[in-house]
Amino acid sequence: MCLAAMLAGCGGHSATRADVIARANAICFTSQQAMRSIPPPSAGTETLTGYLRKITPIAAKEAKQLRALPRPTPRQAELNRFIDANSSSVADYRAATRAAAAGNDGGVQQAFAQLRASPAPGYSRAYP
DSSP, X not given: OOHHHHHHOSTTOOOOHHHHHHHHHHHHHHHHHHHHTSOOOOSSHHHHHHHHHHHHHHHHHHHHHHHTSOOOSTTXXXXXXXXXXXXXXXXXXXXXXXXXXXXXXXXHHHHXXXXXXXXXXXXXXXXX
């Protein structure tokens, strides 16, 4: 799927802010549905590791697709902040996965705290 080509439109139409919001919403919705389809882990770091190994690629794909979106000039800085914050969350998912695999509960909790503190949700609400 070529997102940039889809959003650039046909006949020289450049993507509008509304186009980008619609596409970003679709990307986030698809990722959210995919993550929700994976049963949450039961007790233990072994099941947590497996769960994180399944959801981290979903988060990474979402970030990659969001980075590929065009950046229309109106309020571009706000969109950039959201995309950057979303991309940073992928590193937190990866850190949580590594920590869980190593049995490092403190590292898992630290990565989860970083995820909870992510400004991405606030930035997404501020952009529309």
